[in-house]
Every structure is written in C-alpha cells, then in structure tokens.
Amino acid sequence: MPEFNLPDVGEGLTEAEIVSWRVSVGDTVQVNDVIVEIETAKSLVELPSPFAGEVTALLASEGETIEVGRPIIAIGEERQAMLVGYGPRAETSARRRRAPAVAASPPDEVTVSRPLAKPPVRKLAKDLGVDLAAIHAAGAIITRAEVEAAAGRHGERGAGATEGMTSGDGDVRIPVKGVRKATAEAMVRSAFTAPHVTEWVTLDVSRTMELVARLKADRAFAGVKVSPTLVVAKAICLALRRTPELNAQWDDEVREIVVKRSVNLGVAAATERGLVVPVIHGADAMSLLDLATAIGELTATAREGRTQPAQMSGGTFTLTNIGVFGVDGGTPIINPGESGILALGSIERRPWVDENDAVVARWVTTLALSFDHRVVDGEQGSRFLADVAAILRDPGLALTY
Amino acid sequence: MNPVQLVTPAGDRTTHAEYAFEGDRAAIESLFRDLVMTRRVDVEAFALQRHGELGLWPPVLGQEAAQVGSARAMRDHDFAFPTYRDHGVAWCRGVDPTWLLGIFRGSWLGGWDPAEHQIALPNIIIGAQTLHATGYGMGLVLEGLVGTGDPERDSAVIAYFGDGATSQGDVSEALDWAAVYQAPVVFFCENNQYAISVPVERQTRVPIAQRADGFGLPGVRVDGNDVLACHAVTERALQRARDGQGPTLVEAVTYRMGAHTTSDDPTRYRDAAEVEAWQAKDPIERVRLLLVTEGTPAAFFAEVEAEADALGARLREACRQIPEPELAELFDHVFVESTIENRQQKAEHIAWRDAIEGSVA
The missing domain is CATH 3.30.559.10 (Chloramphenicol acetyltransferase-like domain)
Structure with a gap:
C-alpha cells in the first residue's frame, strides 16, 4: 500500500502541522488532487497526492505536528486490514463512506458495530497485529495506550516527547528518549x-x-x-x-x-x-x-x-x-x-x-x-x-x- | 510608456503603429501549444516538489507568454541565457524538462549541452547572465557573425532577467558595455513585479524600459502577458542585433502569479485583490479566446490538453527515474582538462567514501 511521507516543502524544514484533511478514508483521489493542508514554520501549504486510488488510512490527526519523512496518508489497496470488524463490502462505489446502519446493507454490516479509533491508532493496531474489535475500550474511542496494552507493548511510542502512558495501575510511564x-x-x-x-x-x-x-x-x-x-x-x-x-x-x-x-x-x-x-x-x-x-x-x-x-x-x-x-x-x-x-x-x-x-x-x-x-x-x-x-x-x- | 499590445485580455486583436504579429492562425496555435506545455511543466513540477520529489521549484505561472513569445522569436543559431525561472524558454529551445527537474531535485548541476540547444544552463546568480550574454555577443561580433547580411550567418543573443536584477551592478555594466560596443544582445526583462517580496517600486523610479535611454540603447515596453506582442517586439529586437544595429532592452510587463519559489508564501506581502486583477489578464486564456474567434476547431484544444496530460504523466515518471547523483563526478567538471591535484582529490574522495560504505556494510 503506497504511503505518502510528509515532504520538506521549504528547504530544510523538519516538521509540519496537519491543519486540515481534504479527504477521508474511502475517498478516491487522482494524482495531484489536494489531500491535506499543512502549516510549516514558513507558510500554509496544500499538498497534492502523488498517488491515485482509494484513501485507506489517514495516519496523522488534524492539529498533530509530524516530522518530515513520516507517512501521513495511505492510498491504495488493503482496505480490509484497516477496517477491522467490517465484513467485505458489497458496494464497489468509491464515494465517501456512509454510516454502516443503512437499510440496504447486508445483515452482517448492520449487526457488527465498528470499533471507534483515530486513524493513527488504527494504523498502530494494524502494525502490531491487534484486532480493534477485541479491545474493551474504557471510553467510546479506543486509545493508543489500549492498543499498545493489548499488544503487550508498554512503554513504546512513536511520537510525542513528554506525555506519558497510563498503565493499568494509574502510574504514568514516560519513555526515556530525546532530550x-x-x-x-x-x-x-x-x-x-x-x-x-x-x-x-x-x-x-x-x-x-x-x-x-x-x-x-x-x-x-x-x-x-x-x-x-x-x-x-x-x-x-x-x-x-x-x-x-x-x-x-x-x-x-x-x-x-x-x-x-x-x-x-x-x-x-x-x-x-x-x-x-x-x-x-x-x-x-x-x-x-x-x-x-x-x-x-x-x-x-x-x-x-x-x-x-x-x-x-x-x-x-x-x-x-x-x-x-x-x-x-x-x-x-x-x-x-x-x-x-x-x-x-x-x-x-x-x-x-x-x-x-x-x-x-x-x-x-x-x-x-x-x-x-x-x-x-x-x-x-x-x-x-x-x-x-x-x-x-x-x-x-x-x-x- | 504604454506597453505594446496586440491582443487584449478579452482575446480581441488590437493594432499598433510599429509592431504587428506576422504569423497566421497555425503560428498562433503553435504558440498556444507551447504556452500550455510550459504551464503544464510548471504545474507538474510544483506538485512534484509538494510530493517531496524536488527540493525546490521556482514557478513560472503567469509569465508563460513573455517566455514563449520571446524564445519563439529566436532563430536556431541565436543563443539564450536564461534565469532559473525560464522554464518556458528552455521548453521552446527543445530542452527536455526532465533536465530542469534534475537540477531542482539536486541530482545534477546543470545537465543539457548548451551548444546543442543554443541555450545556457539556468543562472541562479541574479543578473550575472547579462554579462555572459554580452560577452557571447562580443564573440559573435569578433567571429564575424553579425551584420553580414546573410540570414544563415547573422546571429544574436538574448539575456533573460527579472525586475529585481535591474538593481544589480552586473546588469548596468552589461547594458553599458553592450550599448558602447553595439553588441548584438537583446536584454529581455521579465518584470513580474516582485523580487521575492520586494515590489518593483523599490527597484526603480522610472519604467525599466526607460532606463535604456541613459545607457544609449532603445527600450521597449511590451505587454508580457500577450504572446503575440512579445513575439513581435523580440523578433524586431533580435533582427536589429543580427543586423549589427546593436542591443535593445525589452521590458515585458507581467506578473508572477505564484510564489517566488515553493519555499515562499506570497500572501504575506501582497493582496488577494492584486493577484485577482492579474488573473483576469491570463496569458493563455486570451490566446484561446482569440483562436476560438478565428476559427480553431475544438478538437485542437482537446488535442493540446491530451498532449499536456501525457507530458505531465511522463514528467512524474521521469522525475522518479532520475538516477541518484554520483558525488565523485563533480571532480570531472572542475576543469576541461583535469589536473594532477584534481585527480588526486577525486581519488581521495573515492577512498574516503568507500571506507565509510565499507564500514557500514
């Protein structure tokens, strides 16, 4: 599945903030369609898609600051892997995905409730081989910590320098890295x-x-x-x-x-x-x-x-x-x-x-x-x-x- | 100084006392094609920078007519000295745009053979190429390639530069020298109104073309978004040069619709209203309207569009195929004939590089 890594759009920038996504998972994009607006130290910049295909995952949230070189979006195949809990989709339309409880949908799509998790967490779950449907979330949305806990991988984090991770007993464990x-x-x-x-x-x-x-x-x-x-x-x-x-x-x-x-x-x-x-x-x-x-x-x-x-x-x-x-x-x-x-x-x-x-x-x-x-x-x-x-x-x- | 204009922004022809476009509809269609291809090269390269494939790109958007009109007025044996933004000039000289992508990808230092296409490599140093052009023009004179009356022999040179460059000493020196020695040079200034963020009002108190008076050469102001006018004015200036009547300063009044480069944010220094006003003077749209009026079939436009799409797809692919640069090759380009020291340094570099790569493996 092709992933688009955050480019250096301004000669020596190291990071950028995701301001707003212009596409959602399930959208079909053409090469050079604008997919996201980012803000760098220099300016607001719209990024065009280098790939054509269906958006399968947004790997960064709006408001998140991403290092140059990290993937921000996946475009292409492998849809099922990202949609844990879904049965195979009957429709082949490339329109924006609607809520699952549509009358015309096959029965299994109506009964299976989709576990809620943000795109980066879904990506993490996929990377760690964790089934989101098997996680009993404390809140409405499955958190990164819960996915990591399910994978038995305490203390390992991709990004974020200061915020810690709450383990089962309420202690906060902060990975020692960077500064x-x-x-x-x-x-x-x-x-x-x-x-x-x-x-x-x-x-x-x-x-x-x-x-x-x-x-x-x-x-x-x-x-x-x-x-x-x-x-x-x-x-x-x-x-x-x-x-x-x-x-x-x-x-x-x-x-x-x-x-x-x-x-x-x-x-x-x-x-x-x-x-x-x-x-x-x-x-x-x-x-x-x-x-x-x-x-x-x-x-x-x-x-x-x-x-x-x-x-x-x-x-x-x-x-x-x-x-x-x-x-x-x-x-x-x-x-x-x-x-x-x-x-x-x-x-x-x-x-x-x-x-x-x-x-x-x-x-x-x-x-x-x-x-x-x-x-x-x-x-x-x-x-x-x-x-x-x-x-x-x-x-x-x-x-x- | 009213700029010479032959086609209005609405696509209507106007007449001018001194200048006329000498071509037929097919000639205009040919210019239109180059305008569209130039814009597509630019749009595609800009997107490639945003894809992370290029380090930098200076967009030409808005200046296509100035570049195409002037470059297409050149004969094969004329020579051009472009800036880093003159992608349309390179296109018209038959340079494969992949070369431009390689430069801005950091994969090679220049690329094409200037003698093959009769166009130098893009100059990054602001205005320095006006001196190169003047020197080249002096060479033409000394070799007896100016003013012989033989159209196969007589040659001229054209130097491209921006409004900001007019404040460089190099440009003043070049204008002065060329005027004094009647060098066969056309100084083609693309006045796109901004030197990065500095407006042209901060470069000169008078129209740029008027500054020619002080140096003693003719100055012409032309609508830089009118490809026919740019062609007519440049053709006349080049012919004067070939005929041995000396240099001309052409000021093409245009507008840089995009950013200075992909690293720049023009909204910080200019109004949306100003950009919008220039949007209405688009150099391509007016030619399209003119051609429609003059009977060009819709199939032609569809064909050009399809050709542009194919060009875009080819450039995307070609960009990713550009080989990684071999740093050791730099040493081969320092001297025409390498020296002992240069060869030693190259050998040392290779030994050092191999030592590192060896330790990694």
Whole structure:
C-alpha cells in the first residue's frame, strides 16, 4: 500500500502541522488532487497526492505536528486490514463512506458495530497485529495506550516527547528518549566522574538592577533583551580572565587539563522538549550588545525547539538561571567536558544591612558555583565566585578587568 | 510608456503603429501549444516538489507568454541565457524538462549541452547572465557573425532577467558595455513585479524600459502577458542585433502569479485583490479566446490538453527515474582538462567514501 511521507516543502524544514484533511478514508483521489493542508514554520501549504486510488488510512490527526519523512496518508489497496470488524463490502462505489446502519446493507454490516479509533491508532493496531474489535475500550474511542496494552507493548511510542502512558495501575510511564535521555546520560556521566564542589554567595545586586534598567532605556539596546542574566554572563566572562582554570577541561584520556582559549558560554534554557543548553561561542570577545543579541537569539531558537546539535556543543562554562523558577539556589551539576557552572537564584527585595548598619530593602540574590575539584581548588573557585559577585555588586568594577 | 499590445485580455486583436504579429492562425496555435506545455511543466513540477520529489521549484505561472513569445522569436543559431525561472524558454529551445527537474531535485548541476540547444544552463546568480550574454555577443561580433547580411550567418543573443536584477551592478555594466560596443544582445526583462517580496517600486523610479535611454540603447515596453506582442517586439529586437544595429532592452510587463519559489508564501506581502486583477489578464486564456474567434476547431484544444496530460504523466515518471547523483563526478567538471591535484582529490574522495560504505556494510 503506497504511503505518502510528509515532504520538506521549504528547504530544510523538519516538521509540519496537519491543519486540515481534504479527504477521508474511502475517498478516491487522482494524482495531484489536494489531500491535506499543512502549516510549516514558513507558510500554509496544500499538498497534492502523488498517488491515485482509494484513501485507506489517514495516519496523522488534524492539529498533530509530524516530522518530515513520516507517512501521513495511505492510498491504495488493503482496505480490509484497516477496517477491522467490517465484513467485505458489497458496494464497489468509491464515494465517501456512509454510516454502516443503512437499510440496504447486508445483515452482517448492520449487526457488527465498528470499533471507534483515530486513524493513527488504527494504523498502530494494524502494525502490531491487534484486532480493534477485541479491545474493551474504557471510553467510546479506543486509545493508543489500549492498543499498545493489548499488544503487550508498554512503554513504546512513536511520537510525542513528554506525555506519558497510563498503565493499568494509574502510574504514568514516560519513555526515556530525546532530550530527556541526553540530559540523563550527561548528568550521570558528570556527577559520577567529576567530584563536584558547590559554593554559595548571597549578595546585593541593586546596582546591577539599576544598570539593567538604564540599558533597557538605552537606544543602542532597543530590540534586544536586557536582563540580569546578561550582566551575569558578562561578569562570568570577565571573572574568567582572572581565573581561567574555571574555563578548562579535564582530558581524562591523556591526563591533561586543557585551559580553553576562549569562553564558549552555555546558557541553560527550559524548553518544551526539556533542558537545552545552547552555547555562545567566543562570548568573552563580545561586547555587551553582541552578547545580549546572542543570548536572545539562542534562547529563542531553543524555546522554538530548533536548536541544532552543533549549537549545543563546544561549551566551556555554563550559566543557569534557576531564579526564574522562584528559587534561591541549588547545587548545579557541571556539563560534561566543562569545569564550572554558575546558578543564578531569584532576585528579590530583601532586608539588607547597609554600610551604616541600617536595615534597608535591597535587590538580593544568591549565586551558586559548582566546579570540578579535579581541575580547580577552593582557592580558584572561591576567587572566581567572589569576582563575579563583586562585579554584580558594583558593575563599575568591570572597568578594572 | 504604454506597453505594446496586440491582443487584449478579452482575446480581441488590437493594432499598433510599429509592431504587428506576422504569423497566421497555425503560428498562433503553435504558440498556444507551447504556452500550455510550459504551464503544464510548471504545474507538474510544483506538485512534484509538494510530493517531496524536488527540493525546490521556482514557478513560472503567469509569465508563460513573455517566455514563449520571446524564445519563439529566436532563430536556431541565436543563443539564450536564461534565469532559473525560464522554464518556458528552455521548453521552446527543445530542452527536455526532465533536465530542469534534475537540477531542482539536486541530482545534477546543470545537465543539457548548451551548444546543442543554443541555450545556457539556468543562472541562479541574479543578473550575472547579462554579462555572459554580452560577452557571447562580443564573440559573435569578433567571429564575424553579425551584420553580414546573410540570414544563415547573422546571429544574436538574448539575456533573460527579472525586475529585481535591474538593481544589480552586473546588469548596468552589461547594458553599458553592450550599448558602447553595439553588441548584438537583446536584454529581455521579465518584470513580474516582485523580487521575492520586494515590489518593483523599490527597484526603480522610472519604467525599466526607460532606463535604456541613459545607457544609449532603445527600450521597449511590451505587454508580457500577450504572446503575440512579445513575439513581435523580440523578433524586431533580435533582427536589429543580427543586423549589427546593436542591443535593445525589452521590458515585458507581467506578473508572477505564484510564489517566488515553493519555499515562499506570497500572501504575506501582497493582496488577494492584486493577484485577482492579474488573473483576469491570463496569458493563455486570451490566446484561446482569440483562436476560438478565428476559427480553431475544438478538437485542437482537446488535442493540446491530451498532449499536456501525457507530458505531465511522463514528467512524474521521469522525475522518479532520475538516477541518484554520483558525488565523485563533480571532480570531472572542475576543469576541461583535469589536473594532477584534481585527480588526486577525486581519488581521495573515492577512498574516503568507500571506507565509510565499507564500514557500514
């Protein structure tokens, strides 16, 4: 049975959303009849059929996002296999299929109730050799999970990254793949090879917040996102000049410490796909404006789920802003291949004792630095963290680096 | 500058003080056939891209008359330099459209032998082919193939380009050189109103044809959706060139009905009303109406339609039969006569490729 795989209609697209089907199962189509409308990152596009024949299955639902190369429709023979529960059809008409309970239909078609399932689920049932009629569905429509349960294939799924599958006891089992899998492997590798040390410092960042407000109003920075993260990123680059040991790699194979020439700063971003860490290469050589632009572009790309593997590799130090989730601090785990990671906690108004011993409301945050103790000792780690803190306390100190 | 028009959108003939179409009904039917085939090649290729068979396709829809009218005015020994959208020009020069499919499938870099069909490979670099055409024209002059009075000998060259290309320095240089040296070049601008999303108002303050004045060559504006007018105007311009009277700039005013390419979404930058207004000026429909008026039997149209259907089916099949490209062959096309280094690089590539394929197996 010929299947039509979702084409790349726009030079390098990886996926598209099924907007609306123009045909139904049972319709007869000619070559180049429009069968479906899809929406890509670039535009709405109508797809013409490459085949002539009867539509035997729609393999994707409206609203579903499909990867390029996956089959979306089957056109041609093998009708019976897709219509489990039906007897052979007497009519040969290629018209749109009507409801089964038609007076003129043969008796067996009237009595057999057709199990309801969406096209992709029917396809799955067919692939797994599951008889839909034999499934006792919990609801009116047989679900993918029920088909998989019937086939005894828990935990295997074709698509969908985050949603889990409910098993009989109500627990949700989520397949480990994609970004989750990559993250898990990286964290285990790092946590059990690099001896982590974590240090904290809590500080008054009111002057950094003033600087952020000033830059936001600056015309040169119009159009780019100015945030405390940006200033922290810059402070990291400056502090690494004095303590390049934090910008180094433990090369286990040759037993060497590789001090990296430039700072390739990873910026962790929470996305729908999971944790993604796009890397800004040569961050130390960038002006503040360039850095802001780079952070904005990379995080936007990450949030859209379009970060390419190359954009996530080659990092030498990582910044993670866990403050956006409203927490004060944590003990971050180093990205494998790097020697340090700095976590920025939430920035809040807190009581602070100023130089006159008065308690005043100030913008306060906590920085947490984890470093690889194979590469760096407490001396360098502490100096680096203190330097970052000093710059954030008084951004004017940046001039001294 | 009113464009030269010989057939109205309603299919009625009009007269023009300087230009007339010299052919009979059979000649118009022949042009009609090429218009329909060009459109079918385009429709089929567009669908093949949507089937996932082509990486990209720049549709010609709406510009068929400009291409067919001008290309059919060429003699066999004239030479054309087309753009990537001039599928109708290639068709009229006898190029099998499968070659075009192969280019946009990424299966080969060019394909046909330019000398065999007297048409160069499609130029992707915007406007660069106007320089190639001017150089070719200079070659014709130096070889004594211009202005001899012998119709078997005298030759011309035609360069196709778009409205956007007129902003390229290459095009200005080509126009200037050709005018100064009276090169036998017809500069045929298909003004389809848009350079991707940029409207022609952003390319020039005056009609494109008027820019010829500054370079010192004649400029003619023609209704680019009128195949008879395009034929008449281009024929005159080519004859001037062959006769040694120098270059002409022809501006064919037309409209790109479709997207810039299959990757483009024109609804983002132009109104439906504008597209609809041009739809009413369709280049094929007006010729069909004219032929009906002049007595062409219905059987002719049915025959052309059947021929187009067969062409479409053949192209679909041919597209899928195009062999996968052999990357190592690239090295054979770098030099006319290969060098030691080039042969070494080819050998290294093959060794590397085989090593990978070996490890997979």
